Amino acid sequence: MANCHAQFVDFNSTISLTDDRKRKLKKSRTNLRDWIRDDFKENHKDEIKPKFTSQGSSAMKTTINPIPRTVQEDGKDKIITKYDTDDGVYFIGPLDQRKSVQTYHNWIWDAVDGYTGVPPVDKNTCVRTKFADGRHIDQPIYFIDEANPDEPKLAHKRDGWVPSDPRAFSEWFNEQADENEQLRRFVKYLKAWSDYQNFSDGSKKMPTGFVMTIWAADNFCANERDDIGFRDTLQKIYDELNWRFECLRPTVPADEDVMDGYSYEKYFMDKLGAFLESANQAINETNPKNACHKWQKHLGNRFSCANAKDEDEGAKHYSSPAVVTSNAKSA
Numbered sequence: 407m408a409n410c411h412a413q414f415v416d417f418n419s420t421i422s423l424t425d426d427r428k429r430k431l432k433k434s435r436t437n438l439r440d441w442i443r444d445d446f447k448e449n450h451k452d453e454i455k456p457k458f459t460s461q462g463s464s465a466m467k468t469t470i471n472p473i474p475r476t477v478q479e480d481g482k483d484k485i486i487t488k489y490d491t492d493d494g495v496y497f498i499g500p501l502d503q504r505k506s507v508q509t510y511h512n513w514i515w516d517a518v519d520g521y522t523g524v525p526p527v528d529k530n531t532c533v534r535t536k537f538a539d540g541r542h543i544d545q546p547i548y549f550i551d552e553a554n555p556d557e558p559k560l561a562h563k564r565d566g567w568v569p570s571d572p573r574a575f576s577e578w579f580n581e582q583a584d585e586n587e588q589l590r591r592f593v594k595y596l597k598a599w600s601d602y603q604n605f606s607d608g609s610k611k612m613p614t615g616f617v618m619t620i621w622a623a624d625n626f627c628a629n630e631r632d633d634i635g636f637r638d639t640l641q642k643i644y645d646e647l648n649w650r651f652e653c654l655r656p657t658v659p660a661d662e663d664v665m666d667g668y669s670y671e672k673y674f675m676d677k678l679g680a681f682l683e684s685a686n687q688a689i690n691e692t693n694p695k696n697a698c699h700k701w702q703k704h705l706g707n708r709f710s711c712a713n714a715k716d717e718d719e720g721a722k723h724y725s726s727p728a729v730v731t732s733n734a735k736s737a
Contacts, residue, residue: 407634407689408697408719414632417709418591421598423469423489427541431491434543435460438518438535442495445517454499456514461572462492462544463615466579468593473605473706475540488540492532494548494572496558501551507561510547518545530563546572557658574657579623586628592639593622595632595705602706603677610670612677617653617664621646624656633701637685644682647675680704692718 423431439458446455463469474487495514497504514533518526527534532546547561548570560570583589593615600612613621625642629635651671655662668674684700691697698711 408691408694410633410697411631413698413714420708421470421594423471427489435493441521442517454497457496459494461494461576464491465576468590470594470597472601490542492544495545496548498550499552504549507563510561569659571658578656582623588628589626592636593619595636596622599705610673620653637689640682640685644678
């Protein structure tokens with residue numbers, strides 16, 4: 407079997423968020439927190455003061471570098487990379503002091519407005535601060551009734567106060583990933599695959615990174631080789647989804663199907679089936695270069711085959727045996 411473990415390890419390095427980008431996000435996150443704190447001291451002195459918790463892929467160490475996109479700015483093409491982080495804004499206090507969903511959204515929007523040259527975006531689930539280089543920081547807003555500290559509610563503009571606990575989700579995932587770092591790599595491979603498919607064909611959308619994280623954790627197959635373990639994980643995901651196409655949230659609200667309403671089930675299953683077929687072909691290959699190209703077909707050129715050996719791993723080289731020309735004994 408052709409061994410592409412080294413190519414996957416290199417791929418992980420390529421798609422993982424660089425230290426410079428991590429520093430930029432951390433600095434911006436810290437500064438936005440300070441802006442919000444200062445705004446509340448000045449404009450909302452008698453209100454519950456916000457607290458903050460990093461969440462999402464940054465808290466789980468599964469953030470990836472998305473493929474750079476070309477956008478139009480002032481009539482010119484500009485290449486940007488849309489990487490991001492989530493920073494939860496929590497208000498903790500008596501339930502009778504809770505304000506409306508829109509009030510909290512307005513307060514956070516007003517507080518961060520002006521931090522960059524781009525106005526914030528007030529989304530249903532968060533307030534988004536956008537930066538010129540393509541990154542953004544999402545700040546979902548939560549209220550925790552101090553009488554029920556284990557039941558945070560998300561301020562959702564469309565659905566009202568929705569049970570949601572991203573802190574518990576990060577803990578659920580990290581407990582598993584801390585036992586085997588390979589799980590984090592598999593999540594990043596799945597997210598990079600989705601990103602490449604979305605980049606190649608923007609007409610339909612792949613499932614989110616949140617969904618990929620749950621599927622990877624629920625179907626994780628460890629192996630000393632990333633190529634084999636990832637193939638086995640893909641197989642298990644495919645089998646599960648072929649039986650029942652769903653993704654159940656493991657934390658609050660428990661057993662919610664986060665794929666409910668997803669419109670491209672056949673599209674995704676066809677993509678996953680083709681990926682799995684190529685993965686099996688790659689594992690059964692004897693030439694690492696050929697195997698690598700089968701993975702690359704679905705993961706894109708960031709999955710480099712430059713260092714894959716172009717030789718048959720099963721081939722053996724023996725010296726030529728002596729040729730017997732006669733059965734006669736020497737005198």
